[in-house]
Amino acid sequence: MKRSFIREILEAIDEHTISFAGGLPSENLFPIEDLKIATNKILDTPKVYQYTVSNGISELREQIAKRYTDEGFPTTKDNILITTGSQQAMYILAKFFENKEITIEEPSYLGAMNIFRLNNLKMQGVKLEEDGVNIDEFEKSLKNTKLSYLIPDFQNPSATTYSQEKRDAVVNIVKKHNALLIEDSPYSELFFDKKSKYISQDLPNNSFHLGSFSKTLVPSLRIGWIRADEEKIRSLMIIKESIDLHSSGISQYILAEYLKDTNKYEKHLQSIRDDYKAKADFFSLQLNKLMPEFKHQKPKGGMFLYGGFEDKKIDTFALVQECLKKKVVYVPGNQFYIDKVPNSEIRFNYTHSSFEQITEGIKLIKSCL
Amino acid sequence: MKRSFIREILEAIDEHTISFAGGLPSENLFPIEDLKIATNKILDTPKVYQYTVSNGISELREQIAKRYTDEGFPTTKDNILITTGSQQAMYILAKFFENKEITIEEPSYLGAMNIFRLNNLKMQGVKLEEDGVNIDEFEKSLKNTKLSYLIPDFQNPSATTYSQEKRDAVVNIVKKHNALLIEDSPYSELFFDKKSKYISQDLPNNSFHLGSFSKTLVPSLRIGWIRADEEKIRSLMIIKESIDLHSSGISQYILAEYLKDTNKYEKHLQSIRDDYKAKADFFSLQLNKLMPEFKHQKPKGGMFLYGGFEDKKIDTFALVQECLKKKVVYVPGNQFYIDKVPNSEIRFNYTHSSFEQITEGIKLIKSCL
Numbered sequence: 001m002k003r004s005f006i007r008e009i010l011e012a013i014d015e016h017t018i019s020f021a022g023g024l025p026s027e028n029l030f031p032i033e034d035l036k037i038a039t040n041k042i043l044d045t046p047k048v049y050q051y052t053v054s055n056g057i058s059e060l061r062e063q064i065a066k067r068y069t070d071e072g073f074p075t076t077k078d079n080i081l082i083t084t085g086s087q088q089a090m091y092i093l094a095k096f097f098e099n100k101e102i103t104i105e106e107p108s109y110l111g112a113m114n115i116f117r118l119n120n121l122k123m124q125g126v127k128l129e130e131d132g133v134n135i136d137e138f139e140k141s142l143k144n145t146k147l148s149y150l151i152p153d154f155q156n157p158s159a160t161t162y163s164q165e166k167r168d169a170v171v172n173i174v175k176k177h178n179a180l181l182i183e184d185s186p187y188s189e190l191f192f193d194k195k196s197k198y199i200s201q202d203l204p205n206n207s208f209h210l211g212s213f214s215k216t217l218v219p220s221l222r223i224g225w226i227r228a229d230e231e232k233i234r235s236l237m238i239i240k241e242s243i244d245l246h247s248s249g250i251s252q253y254i255l256a257e258y259l260k261d262t263n264k265y266e267k268h269l270q271s272i273r274d275d276y277k278a279k280a281d282f283f284s285l286q287l288n289k290l291m292p293e294f295k296h297q298k299p300k301g302g303m304f305l306y307g308g309f310e311d312k313k314i315d316t317f318a319l320v321q322e323c324l325k326k327k328v329v330y331v332p333g334n335q336f337y338i339d340k341v342p343n344s345e346i347r348f349n350y351t352h353s354s355f356e357q358i359t360e361g362i363k364l365i366k367s368c369l
Numbered sequence: 370m371k372r373s374f375i376r377e378i379l380e381a382i383d384e385h386t387i388s389f390a391g392g393l394p395s396e397n398l399f400p401i402e403d404l405k406i407a408t409n410k411i412l413d414t415p416k417v418y419q420y421t422v423s424n425g426i427s428e429l430r431e432q433i434a435k436r437y438t439d440e441g442f443p444t445t446k447d448n449i450l451i452t453t454g455s456q457q458a459m460y461i462l463a464k465f466f467e468n469k470e471i472t473i474e475e476p477s478y479l480g481a482m483n484i485f486r487l488n489n490l491k492m493q494g495v496k497l498e499e500d501g502v503n504i505d506e507f508e509k510s511l512k513n514t515k516l517s518y519l520i521p522d523f524q525n526p527s528a529t530t531y532s533q534e535k536r537d538a539v540v541n542i543v544k545k546h547n548a549l550l551i552e553d554s555p556y557s558e559l560f561f562d563k564k565s566k567y568i569s570q571d572l573p574n575n576s577f578h579l580g581s582f583s584k585t586l587v588p589s590l591r592i593g594w595i596r597a598d599e600e601k602i603r604s605l606m607i608i609k610e611s612i613d614l615h616s617s618g619i620s621q622y623i624l625a626e627y628l629k630d631t632n633k634y635e636k637h638l639q640s641i642r643d644d645y646k647a648k649a650d651f652f653s654l655q656l657n658k659l660m661p662e663f664k665h666q667k668p669k670g671g672m673f674l675y676g677g678f679e680d681k682k683i684d685t686f687a688l689v690q691e692c693l694k695k696k697v698v699y700v701p702g703n704q705f706y707i708d709k710v711p712n713s714e715i716r717f718n719y720t721h722s723s724f725e726q727i728t729e730g731i732k733l734i735k736s737c738l
Contacts, residue, residue: 051391247591
């Protein structure tokens with residue numbers, strides 16, 4: 001089994017390397033003072049340190065459920081399973097569906113594909129277009145697999161967001177074939193303009209909706225969740241319990257305390273959106289100016305900018321080895337395809353670099369061409 | 370797939386129930402003030418909140434490695450993989466060895482057996498005697514399976530501790546058949562008299578040694594580890610990374626900060642040992658006084674007292690349903706066997722009850738006979 005290319009790069013680079021590779025949120029935006037206040041409010045309570053229930057503490061599940069309900073997606077705490085990050089949510093689902101077939105977007109999230117391989121799920125890729133999956137291909141595949149994995153909001157890696165038409169089409173196809181949808185939504189709150197409706201909202205009993213606090217608050221708490229119907233949550237909880245009994249109680253109590261002030265959280269989210277939008281706009285502008293042969297769409301949210309060189313002969317996997325020597329890295333597009341055949345595409349992360357680093361990094365890549 | 374009986378009971382009982390069931394450490398012994406101090410020292414540092422490496426932060430791995438080395442078991446940080454509790458360590462190993470055969474003690478740890486089943490490991494049980502596994506049976510089984518799972522110190526559930534002779538015999542057999550040992554050691558620090566030498570110390574390249582802070586500090590941080598040779602650690606890290614990227618960074622930094630003062634930690638460990646010894650002695654005494662038909666050995670460490678009724682016709686699995694009605698619970702012995710055939714044995718946890726509850730609980734069980 002091979003390690004994730006991204007994780008390998010994250011461990012190989014030093015502090016002098018400009019990294020457009022990982023999905024690291026900006027440390028400048030961590031609400032450290034508010035998290036300290038929340039943490040100190042819970043540290044005197046002995047139960048915070050004890051073993052707790054496998055599905056997650058009630059307070060936190062209730063707060064997550066309320067957010068769904070407030071958005072028009074009726075949800076109770078019994079629809080929520082707390083996980084050790086959204087990565088573990090994926091793992092639990094992959095274990096639940098092991099040896100089955102699954103329809104995925106191409107390109108798709110590297111970490112999910114690694115988990116599917118590890119649990120022997122056979123992946124069928126469907127072409128991702130500018131407004132979502134190719135619907136004909138999706139139906140053809142889902143008819144057989146009965147299970148799909150999509151990232152409809154600001155997709156990783158492509159930054160694609162599904163149009164409402166394609167969302168509706170996916171709903172109809174999943175219903176028609178009595179299939180299941182895993183909707184991965186770590187970036188949904190990071191919209192620059194407006195939030196789209198979750199596809200799962202129209203498929204409450206045929207979906208697993210995955211969320212995370214890693215991109216909206218801080219990653220190191222390692223808290224994510226799965227939203228599904230109660231019966232599915234009960235089944236998944238048994239797997240969760242086997243894997244690590246329960247996610248960090250300290251992390252859960254800190255989050256539950258922090259989230260009590262919803263206005264504060266909303267303001268914090270807005271500050272991330274503003275910051276990331278400025279970075280995305282600047283990254284796109286600099287690419288057009290300094291490396292116009294790289295074609296891309298300006299992101300509308302999320303953490304990534306994706307595109308490809310006009311010259312299809314450029315192998316971005318080979319190129320990144322050269323870039324590494326000049327102390328700049330990105331993730332080559334081929335990493336996000338099932339067969340990993342080299343191509344001319346690149347995923348850039350724009351959230352973790354300064355404006356200066358963005359300009360300098362693009363210049364360095366250009367010099368490697 | 371069935372849930373763990375213990376976890377089910379933990380969620381079913383109310384605050385009026387006297388529970389001898391779980392493996393809950395005593396909340397009175399949590400070093401809350403010192404953990405608060407450690408936590409507040411790390412909360413200003415942004416990297417504490419960011420994604421971190423999959424194998425665990427260096428500071429913590431170094432501190433764990435140093436403890437091994439100081440005890441005469443040479444270890445570096447590259448021999449350590451941090452896990453989300455010792456439960457996840459078991460899961461990672463079970464995934465690593467999926468579909469293989471494994472030799473285990475009978476009775477054995479319920480959580481491990483569930484994980485083995487989930488990953489399709491075929492378990493072969495070997496009788497556990499008063500001083501460790503039956504050596505002839507162990508060799509006969511290990512010759513074929515090449516893989517074993519043992520809990521040599523204050524075993525869960527039986528409280529058995531291996532004699533040095535049996536430890537040496539296990540070492541020789543594992544070496545002779547070029548096999549592997551998974552040594553699960555969550556209770557090793559909770560000795561009342563003296564600490565035994567880890568079997569893994571004489572099998573540094575044929576062993577996985579599992580440790581945890583759940584029983585020695587607090588469970589809710591969810592931090593445990595695997596000690597193995599560097600090559601094995603690298604392989605296991607790939608699985609770890611797929612499961613949850615990394616364990617809570619906050620938890621790891623809190624622990625690394627707390628453990629800097631080794632004297633404080635040693636004093637804390639001694640306070641647990643003193644408290645648990647008093648509880649174990651009292652539990653044993655009250656059993657002899659109030660329910661002498663229940664035969665057992667007085668524990669020499671750990672968290673459990675194990676034994677059985679002289680009258681082998683008593684079915685402790687049926688009995689616990691009666692006890693539940695009277696608001697007292699324990700774990701029936703059959704839960705710790707591969708085939709779960711009802712028997713007359715019981716595992717009592719003595720660490721989470723007051724002296725009054727111990728007396729009252731035993732009386733209630735006696736009244737159900």
